[in-house]
Amino acid sequence: MVLLNNNYKLCLGSETIKKIHLGNDLVYSVADSIKLLLDEVPIASIAYSIRKLSTAYTGFCLRLRRESDNLEQDFGFLNGYLDSESIDAFLGASTGYVVKWYDQSDNNNHAIQPNIQYQPKLDLSSNKPALLFDDNGSNSFEFNDISNIRTLFFKLEYSSTANQVLAYLLGSDTNYDFHAGSSGVFFNTQYCSPFITNGTIKLNNSNVAANTKIPENSFVFSINTTGNLLADRISKDRYFPDRGWQGTYSELLIFSDVIDNLTTSNINQNLIDYYL
Template identity: 25%
Template sequence: METIPSNPSPRTDGNCTTSSEYQYSTTSDLYGNEGFGISFCLGNKIDQISQGDNCATENGIVAGVCNSYNLKEGQMLWLRADAGVVKDENNLVSSWTDESGNHNNATASGRSRPLFVANQANGLPVIRFDGVDDFMSFNEISTMRTIFLVVKHDSGSSAGYEIILGHHTLYNFCGDIGTNLFASNNISTYIKNGQDFVNGIATAPDSMAKPANYSIISLVTTGNVTAEYITNDGNYPGRYWNGDYAEILIYDKALSETGRQTAEEYLMEKYGI
């Protein structure tokens, strides 16, 4: 591992000749606010050291281990199946730790516990819900403005109104039967009129399908939406997701285009999408 020098010489051309050089660069956060950063030459490669980074290797910042994306700013919830999962000897999940630091841990008990399954999404684990009665609860979040989910449906179609995020009385993310992901006449208008994407491609909510392969669903809403469950629609039968969740990120602000793309790039790189 390269050691960051205490008094390196500056560069402005983006080229490295030794590991004792650095350069200043402009940056922007997930909301489009501009700032600046310092990029150090590590192993003759330029990599930026920013808030949230943990370490650097001879190959630069290692994405997913030393996270250079700085995704935590404005986060309300961050669940990832490769961290913070509490399970029993049968891999039934009772708790999923919120990595945002807001303590919005997701929990489940009894028959509602989903299954931890290793080596699924690009070799990474997922949390699998059975579509019958599996769901998890977290502290109600009523200020959701940007949502990312890496999910896969078991078959890509359902007989019930399977929902990706739910609430005991609200239907902001109302699911649909068949292949449609959302019941477009019933979902929140803040989602319907927002900016919605599948794997980074703009997609109208009424054109979104239940993904039969691991996919990134991105929603940037025009107003606050609310959820407190991972796949439960008021305990109605037939409204539980039949499939996998690899990661969930929720923000209380509308991310800028650059911010959304930054989060999507992180997820695409991590899950090979």
């Protein structure tokens, strides 16, 4: 038996054994040896992703609206990844917009956007699909309030053609804990919560300041706060129509717990290994 990246593989010589039966009973399967991210850290308050995050999760990944006729359909995972084949068959030559991003935690706090004007597009141009928020900063999702946010992880890409408006990662209808900075920086250190500026922020697993410029490529980003934050939406600041994320979202994990430094680094590395 070989341990590889915290996963066990049962081998006979150089060959991997996929299943073992004892009589008619299946006593070992290679699937049993594979652990996903939330199997290791199962305490997330919210978990949105285009990959499967928990072996126990049996729900959908997202709900799409087909632009050509506005028909909606849910799509799940195939071998741990978003079922792009079924999506391609559903869309044909049309474009797909995301109506709902399903929460893979135990809390069923799904991100929704019923208004077609504000729905992000599903970007299928690469082998890892992503939710594309337009360059006007107007796309967003809403979810039930979380008022005790302490640790967050993101997989993002910032648009190189963005209008450099305030690129909010998360927002709320009542406050601006995640107040974005102008000229393409992550946070405005005057207006965002001091629990962010006094916390630990990592860009691709390296510590950075709150007012660091957002890179114009794919990256992994995490925040360990020094106190509770509030959010109820992905992108979009309060009632402002053009303060929102510009680029793609692939994954968002929110924890109400303080995640220790080692586990934070391990989660960041998990995202880096998968996406970058």
